[in-house]
Amino acid sequence: MALNKRRISIKCGDIFEIKLKNSKKYFQFVLKNIDYMDGDLIRGFYFECNSNYKPQTDEILNSGITAYTHTWIKPGIKEGFWEKIGNVQIEQGFESPFFRQTNDHLPQVQKSHNWFIWKGDIDNKIDIGELTDKYRKLPLSGINTPASIIKWIEKGDAAFKKPN
Numbered sequence: 001m002a003l004n005k006r007r008i009s010i011k012c013g014d015i016f017e018i019k020l021k022n023s024k025k026y027f028q029f030v031l032k033n034i035d036y037m038d039g040d041l042i043r044g045f046y047f048e049c050n051s052n053y054k055p056q057t058d059e060i061l062n063s064g065i066t067a068y069t070h071t072w073i074k075p076g077i078k079e080g081f082w083e084k085i086g087n088v089q090i091e092q093g094f095e096s097p098f099f100r101q102t103n104d105h106l107p108q109v110q111k112s113h114n115w116f117i118w119k120g121d122i123d124n125k126i127d128i129g130e131l132t133d134k135y136r137k138l139p140l141s142g143i144n145t146p147a148s149i150i151k152w153i154e155k156g157d158a159a160f161k162k163p164n
Contacts, residue, residue, distance in 0.1 A: 035123070097119065101118065
């Protein structure tokens, strides 16, 4: 007996809905980053609604961007963490944001002096040493599992513990 294996197709601009306990939130797939562990760059939106409401895509997009991060979208679909609800073309001239990263990890390192920033290609990183206020608000680099994305969408960047 043959199994029905549905091919999952995603493309830049796809908008995904995450069903939370009492509401729904949204993110958009903006860029495939084959040079960064084949990750999918997404941006989360402030828009949140109750479970019964069906929003228009412009309501979601006009609510503002909470942050950017990388994940793998297809496993999140397969695991039932989110579902595609539409597609809106990415704005012309879109560029990946800068990310901040350190190779030091908690709990061993409480304060890192080995931070770097990168944009688009991690091989073109810029060492900045200690993290200063100038870079503190940049999104934290990393590939986050679908389960981690749920925490990120619920709680924002504070869901990920990181060294100073």
